[in-house]
Amino acid sequence: GAFPAEYRASLVEQWKELLQKKGLEPPEKFSLASALATPVQIREWNILSLPSDQTSVENAILVDVATSLKSKRWPLMVDPQGQALRWLTKMEAKSGLKVIRSTDPTYQRTLEQAIRNGTPVILEDVGETLEPVLEPVLLKQIYTSAGGRTLINFGGTPIDYAPQFRFYLTTKLANPHFLPDVCIKVTLINFTVTLSGLEEQVLGDVVGLEKAELEDSKNRLIQSIALDKAKLKKYEDKMLEELEKAEGNILDNSVLIESLKTSQATSQLLSTRLQEAEEKSRSINEARDQYRSVATRASVLYFVVADLAQIDPMYQYSLDYFKKLFCAVIRDTPAHAELSEHLDVCLRAITEATYTTICRGLFKKDKLVFSFLITAQVLRHAKAISEAEWQFFLRASSFSAGSEACPLPWLKDRHWRTLHTLSKVIPPFRPLIEDLVARPEVWQRWVEAKEPQDEPLPSSTGDETLDWNAHLSAFQKLLLLRVLREEKLLFALQGFVRSEMGAMFVRDPLFDLPAIFEDTSAGTPVIFV
Numbered sequence: 001g002a003f004p005a006e007y008r009a010s011l012v013e014q015w016k017e018l019l020q021k022k023g024l025e026p027p028e029k030f031s032l033a034s035a036l037a038t039p040v041q042i043r044e045w046n047i048l049s050l051p052s053d054q055t056s057v058e059n060a061i062l063v064d065v066a067t068s069l070k071s072k073r074w075p076l077m078v079d080p081q082g083q084a085l086r087w088l089t090k091m092e093a094k095s096g097l098k099v100i101r102s103t104d105p106t107y108q109r110t111l112e113q114a115i116r117n118g119t120p121v122i123l124e125d126v127g128e129t130l131e132p133v134l135e136p137v138l139l140k141q142i143y144t145s146a147g148g149r150t151l152i153n154f155g156g157t158p159i160d161y162a163p164q165f166r167f168y169l170t171t172k173l174a175n176p177h178f179l180p181d182v183c184i185k186v187t188l189i190n191f192t193v194t195l196s197g198l199e200e201q202v203l204g205d206v207v208g209l210e211k212a213e214l215e216d217s218k219n220r221l222i223q224s225i226a227l228d229k230a231k232l233k234k235y236e237d238k239m240l241e242e243l244e245k246a247e248g249n250i251l252d253n254s255v256l257i258e259s260l261k262t263s264q265a266t267s268q269l270l271s272t273r274l275q276e277a278e279e280k281s282r283s284i285n286e287a288r289d290q291y292r293s294v295a296t297r298a299s300v301l302y303f304v305v306a307d308l309a310q311i312d313p314m315y316q317y318s319l320d321y322f323k324k325l326f327c328a329v330i331r332d333t334p335a336h337a338e339l340s341e342h343l344d345v346c347l348r349a350i351t352e353a354t355y356t357t358i359c360r361g362l363f364k365k366d367k368l369v370f371s372f373l374i375t376a377q378v379l380r381h382a383k384a385i386s387e388a389e390w391q392f393f394l395r396a397s398s399f400s401a402g403s404e405a406c407p408l409p410w411l412k413d414r415h416w417r418t419l420h421t422l423s424k425v426i427p428p429f430r431p432l433i434e435d436l437v438a439r440p441e442v443w444q445r446w447v448e449a450k451e452p453q454d455e456p457l458p459s460s461t462g463d464e465t466l467d468w469n470a471h472l473s474a475f476q477k478l479l480l481l482r483v484l485r486e487e488k489l490l491f492a493l494q495g496f497v498r499s500e501m502g503a504m505f506v507r508d509p510l511f512d513l514p515a516i517f518e519d520t521s522a523g524t525p526v527i528f529v
Helices: 005-021 034-038 037-049 054-066 083-091 107-117 131-136 196-210 213-245 256-287 293-308 319-334 339-359 365-379 388-395 412-427 432-438 440-447 474-484 486-499 514-517
Strands: 074-078 099-102 121-123 142-144 150-154 157-160 168-169 186-190
Touching: 005 054, 034 514, 037 054, 037 213, 054 074, 054 083, 054 186, 083 121, 083 168, 099 107, 107 121, 107 131, 107 150, 107 157, 131 150, 150 186, 157 213, 196 213, 213 256, 256 440, 293 319, 293 339, 293 365, 293 412, 319 339, 319 486, 339 365, 339 514, 388 412, 388 474, 412 474, 432 440, 474 486
Parallel strands: 074 168, 074 186, 099 121, 121 168
Antiparallel strands: 142 150, 150 157
């Protein structure tokens, strides 16, 4: 529950390998959702605002198991975007849900009444430590009195305990550090939104705005498939039950035979309908996938915006805010005759709107960092920047390993060692050391130039030497500057962003008060710093 999606998938693969070593055949397509939940149940959760991605469904199953009567520990959800809280609030509303905080003066009294009455409670915004008064509830220290009453000690007093009581805890901390003392008392569940999970959510939003009938068809089809599967299982169970209860020779039991025929005919009809529905579902998903590029771009942009809080705690933007911005941009984008052209316009519009809107709340020194992060993350997702290149850019100084002295008098030893590492970890730089030694004067002129970021790299001289301008990508050229002329990197970043994204991403957006006012509402004020 506490692990991210990638690690969960690796655990499942390890489990399959272990089964094979033990001589058991693991299921080909095992998933927690297929083993512990029904399609009807998952569909109901989705209707109640649970995101439809695989990780969120698995989390919901873990919550469902943790709140069952057999469970020993209540769920504590890491929920920085508030998705779990929104889902639980809607799901438990009909049961008289109480939402409390530990800072509320009457929260203990509210919790006590809920325990007595069997109503669900959400304790939201918990920190890294939990109140000692909650310990009997978390440990489920329930006992039966001499009179047969089910009791629990809460606040030093025995009170009646209703078995229908359910207790949920949520925290908005994105990366909490819970002590082992807390972890052994709760079931930790990581509801933090993932890139793939957010992509699925945003895909539903964009298709709902662009092709509402397509999204409605998908939702109706999911519901229809889920209901048909439930009916099919019901009829199959009924057939088995009737055969089990049959007495004597079943061939002489005309009522049973007629019932079995009816059940079989219904099962065949439902099976046919399910096959047709599955085929239709594939065609709908193919149509929806045409809009995936827009959903992917929105997901990448959101995580760039979310990471700004690491630069300054003031830069915090909720997922709901970003979704509203995204939906507003998609609604305002005019339609085009060609879908590919329309998607390109949507991609540009959402990227520009995100940059312009978020820049309003950034200090000037951080605006270039923001535009560079947008550019880099878009290129990383497109595989134009490899993970090795990105890690080297971030941690170049830590790559200067070894003790080899530099043979070039104009180059520092630590730069030489870092270039050695660069040539080993990133394939396009493998000929670099050899070329440096072969053409030291040419490289010296470039390294010692007044503005090396504006100068072309050493080109081919007609023999076996490389034309480094054509050989390296724009980001790989930044890596050379990162090592050899770090003080010029800021200027180079401006040129990099301008060439990849356009000039507007290196300009400060104009202070447009009417446009800012258009983005406000009765519940969204403007704060001037």
